[in-house]
Amino acid sequence: MSLAAEQHTRPAPVSELDPFIPENLGAPGAMHHQLRELGPVVHLSAYNVYAMARYEEVREALENWQEFSSGAGVGLSNFRYEKPWRPPSVLLETDPPRHDAPRAVLSKVLGPRQLRRFRESWSQTAESLVSEIIDRRAPSGGVLSLEAVEDLAEAYPLRVFPRAVGLDGSGLEHLLPYGDHAFNAFGPDNELVAQRAEQLPQLIGWVNEQCRRERLSDKGFGADIWQAADRLDITEEQAPLIVRSLLTAGVDTTVYGIAAVLYHLATNPEEYQRLRREPQLARAAVEEAFRLESPVQTFFRTALSDVRVGDVVIPDGHKILMFLGSANRDPRRWEDPDRFDLSRDPSGHVAFGSGLHQCVGQHVARLEAVCLLQAILPRVESLRLPEEPTRHLNNTLQGWERLPLEMTLA
Ligand code: 8QM
Secondary structure: OHHHHHHOOOOOEEEEOOOOHHHHHHOOOHHHHHHHOOOEEEEEEOOEEEEEHHHHHHHHHHHOOEEEEEOOOOOOOOOOOOOOOOOOOOOOOOOOHHHHHHHHHHHHHOOHHHHHHHHHHHHHHHHHHHHHHHHHOOOOOEEEEHHHHHHHHHHHHHHHHHHHHHOOOOOOHHHHHHHHHHHHOOOOOOOHOOOOOOHHHHHHHHHHHOHHHHHHOOOOOHHHHHHHHHHHOOOOOHHHHHHHHHHHOOOHHHHHHHHHHHHHHOOOHHHHHHHOOOHHHHHHHHHHHHHOOEEOEEEEEEOOEEEOOEEHHHHHHHHEEEHHHHHHOOOOOOOOOOOOOOOOOOOOOOOOHHHHHHOOOHHHHHHHHHHHHHHHOOEEHHHHHOOOEEEEEEEOEEEEEEEEEEEEEO
């Protein structure tokens, strides 16, 4: 305290910006710029929370779990004072030591070694999906019109991921709405949250039912998680909640990630041509699209004491909004940050977060996106957007509602 007291302290710059109004959710770039320019930490008066929008501070805070806690929830609402809408995630909304056993288990279940067994079949599924789309519509003059969100970005993850978890394939229409609600629920209690109120009990009931051991096939991520409970690596109470984490975090995110790849390739035709010549760049294309789009735009942390960031002290118990999408376009860190550039080294982006909560499913997300892209490349000569796509608004996610796409077939 004595050392801190000697340091110069000034109040945080204040902004009246509301990140959760439709204008900012649909096009956050101008807001991000303003917040980054105001300073390393800003006070958002609309919610009495703090915010970080620059790369360096976002990254440091994500890596400092001791002071920037997840245990009071990573949404706006503070679990110390408010009842969460569902039992908290044992992964996302915990700090060490409670966080560690679930994390270790899932990290192994979703690790690169375990994923190898899906490579071949996920590639084949991607090739079949692309073939079906091409065959289904009589292409006029070799040009195919499709709706890339529904036809590709949603269709592909829904074919591979629920089955990999071990779901039986019934009721899958509940999956995306459940995820959409969960990501809205990290934000304020606005219209986006209210819109699902009526449907919600049914969605929750369906998801919880899928997490039971008896419902899951004996191969798959779900069964692997339950086996970890048999080994006492986790408890029987934790197992279904970890399966629930897969179903919450693993669908909408990859849908929006895939849509982002298609959007940036369609709007950067020279890069698409380069990718066709050098398909080994598929992984780089996916990573660069994840950086630019940052499907998960924001997360909160909670200050566990008075935390100093530069000259500003964030008071104990306050929430801090981390703008991942802004950090990923911070010109202090990235040259020409808004450019989709296959020559860039995008490593270090925080689209998957950073530190001990960094996305445990990131290898799954990359594998899905790369498999689908590799199926498209040989069969599609060029991509074009025939009209402006429309945004899907969500309090946490950035994605497209509709992404009409024209493919010129190879
Ligand atoms: C976001 O339920 C969970 O454990 C969970 C939900 C959402 C996420 C992560 C975990 C980051 C994708």
